[in-house]
Amino acid sequence: MSFKTLDDIGDVNGKAVLVREDLNVPMADGKVTDGTRLRATVATLTELADKGAKVLVLAHFGRPKGERSDANSLRQIVAALSGVVGRPVAFIDDCAGDAAEAAVAALPAGSIAVLENTRFHKGEEKNDPALVAAMAKLGAAYVNDAFSAAHRAHASTEGLAKALPAYAGRAMQAELEALEKALGKPEHPVAAVVGGAKVSTKLDVLKHLVSQVDHLIIGGGMANTFLAARGVNVGKSLCEHDLTGTAEEILDNADKAGCTVHLPYDVVVAKEFRANPPVRTINVHEVAEDEMILDVGPAAVEALGDALKTCRTLVWNGPMGAFETEPFDAATVALARTAAALTKEGSLTSVAGGGDTVAALNHAGVAGDFSYISTAGGAFLEWMEGKELPGVAALG
Numbered sequence: 001m002s003f004k005t006l007d008d009i010g011d012v013n014g015k016a017v018l019v020r021e022d023l024n025v026p027m028a029d030g031k032v033t034d035g036t037r038l039r040a041t042v043a044t045l046t047e048l049a050d051k052g053a054k055v056l057v058l059a060h061f062g063r064p065k066g067e068r069s070d071a072n073s074l075r076q077i078v079a080a081l082s083g084v085v086g087r088p089v090a091f092i093d094d095c096a097g098d099a100a101e102a103a104v105a106a107l108p109a110g111s112i113a114v115l116e117n118t119r120f121h122k123g124e125e126k127n128d129p130a131l132v133a134a135m136a137k138l139g140a141a142y143v144n145d146a147f148s149a150a151h152r153a154h155a156s157t158e159g160l161a162k163a164l165p166a167y168a169g170r171a172m173q174a175e176l177e178a179l180e181k182a183l184g185k186p187e188h189p190v191a192a193v194v195g196g197a198k199v200s201t202k203l204d205v206l207k208h209l210v211s212q213v214d215h216l217i218i219g220g221g222m223a224n225t226f227l228a229a230r231g232v233n234v235g236k237s238l239c240e241h242d243l244t245g246t247a248e249e250i251l252d253n254a255d256k257a258g259c260t261v262h263l264p265y266d267v268v269v270a271k272e273f274r275a276n277p278p279v280r281t282i283n284v285h286e287v288a289e290d291e292m293i294l295d296v297g298p299a300a301v302e303a304l305g306d307a308l309k310t311c312r313t314l315v316w317n318g319p320m321g322a323f324e325t326e327p328f329d330a331a332t333v334a335l336a337r338t339a340a341a342l343t344k345e346g347s348l349t350s351v352a353g354g355g356d357t358v359a360a361l362n363h364a365g366v367a368g369d370f371s372y373i374s375t376a377g378g379a380f381l382e383w384m385e386g387k388e389l390p391g392v393a394a395l396g
């Protein structure tokens with residue numbers, strides 16, 4: 001798709017520019033516990049401020065459903081954002097209305113201000129034209145830099161893009177370019193790793209991927225549902241037995257599309273799910289009634305690594321095993337390291353994202369070696385489902 005970027009925004013000196021960022025960061029005891037999303041804002045905010053714009057940051061925090069509350073106030077993010085950006089950041093108590101307009105008018109050119117949580121207005125999630133118009137009054141242009149909120153058709157993510165001249169911010173641009181390389185127009189062969197606990201949360205992802213990729217590697221709890229569909233006894237393993245029919249359909253469609261589906265053929269099992277219990281590494285057909293599959297086995301991981309060596313592109317979502325509990329992190333760590341090494345060698349473009357995927361790759365110590373890591377959760381999954389994200393579509 002084609003969209004305008006900050007290269008196209010022209011002269012913004014002295015003009016107010018509304019920039020949608022994702023400041024929905026995890027917090028504990030009043031402190032931001034993961035600043036990844038804050039760091040992602042820096043390129044766009046400093047570039048616009050350096051051009052003399054009054055940079056007005058729009059964002060949501062939590063799900064306040066149209067009610068004001070201190071707990072959901074973006075005021076508590078301002079100091080952390082200022083630290084990350086390395087400049088003063090002002091705070092304006094509302095994202096629309098007379099008081100906000102007056103505060104914006106008083107801002108000096110080249111400054112950055114965070115406006116209060118857009119979701120304090122009921123019109124935000126409804127994409128209400130009245131709120132869109134009220135926010136649009138504050139600025140001369142709109143920049144969307146929040147891919148991770150682009151699956152929401154809200155006033156600040158979709159409505160504004162139609163009300164003002166709209167541009168992709170630098171983080172949004174990098175994200176869209178990386179995703180285009182991974183699934184839009186990828187170099188084949190393409191492999192996808194899809195893991196995680198439940199098939200039910202990723203059915204649409206799997207259905208879409210079988211027609212897009214050459215190798216589909218299924219791991220995590222969801223692999224058990226596929227194994228069960230193939231008649232394997234999975235014992236006490238996490239398994240959505242009511243979805244084995246759907247799993248069979250996906251396997252059939254993969255077959256027709258020429259997509260090779262990789263399911264584990266050896267597995268690590270235990271009788272209890274806790275750190276370092278007694279385990280067995282066995283053929284997938286040897287799971288006892290009282291055992292559960294908690295990780296992919298080393299022989300399968302080696303074969304998966306060999307498959308990756310033949311590929312040019314990899315998209316990864318979800319862990320291969322119960323990686324938060326040792327020793328069930330082994331397959332995720334080993335496969336992630338293979339992917340990272342191939343990326344470093346230059347033979348593989350690797351893109352990962354969604355939910356706990358970033359945590360899993362950080363745990364493997366290789367997040368920095370992937371070509372691109374998305375910090376988006378739901379938006380990354382919807383993109384993997386082949387859906388058009390409203391916040392992205394509106395930029396086109």
Ligand code: 3PG
Pocket residue numbers: 022024062063148149152376377378379
């Ligand atoms: C996220 O944290 O995934 C995004 O900021 C979107 O938040 P939401 O799921 O509350 O819309």
Ligand code: MG
Pocket residue numbers: 377378
């Ligand atoms: Mg979410």
